[in-house]
Amino acid sequence: MRRRAVLVAALTLVGARAAQAHAILLDSTPAIGGTVPAGPIKFTFRYNSRIDRRRSRLLITGPDKAQSILPILDEGTDDIVFASATLSPGTYTIRWQVLAVDGHITRGDVPFTVGGAQ
Ligand SMILES: [Cu+2]
Numbered sequence: 001m002r003r004r005a006v007l008v009a010a011l012t013l014v015g016a017r018a019a020q021a022h023a024i025l026l027d028s029t030p031a032i033g034g035t036v037p038a039g040p041i042k043f044t045f046r047y048n049s050r051i052d053r054r055r056s057r058l059l060i061t062g063p064d065k066a067q068s069i070l071p072i073l074d075e076g077t078d079d080i081v082f083a084s085a086t087l088s089p090g091t092y093t094i095r096w097q098v099l100a101v102d103g104h105i106t107r108g109d110v111p112f113t114v115g116g117a118q
Helices: 002-019
Strands: 025-029 035-037 039-047 051-061 067-069 080-087 090-100 105-115
Touching: 025 105, 039 051, 039 090, 051 080, 080 090
Parallel strands: 035 105
Antiparallel strands: 025 039, 039 080, 051 067, 051 090, 090 105
């Protein structure tokens, strides 16, 4: 009984330490709720920790609700994810999912608007 309590405490400690390394999105282009002009768009997602981009994923949902994978470009430093696409006006959402160096996956949404061509 006592041994089990010690084990639970140890696991809790490990969990708390690992949580500090979870990848949190610091900023992005477009920003959450932001607007960018139509045409070629360079996407950036910057995190607070290193991520494994080969095991990370970007899923874009377009104005017609169609979803497609947005390929992650093999460039930049390990805390930034780059992608590019040419988009027409409308509202979009990118769902990012990244694997942090501690082995934990985090995900979130970046909704944005593509405005008229400049
Ligand atoms: Cu973690």
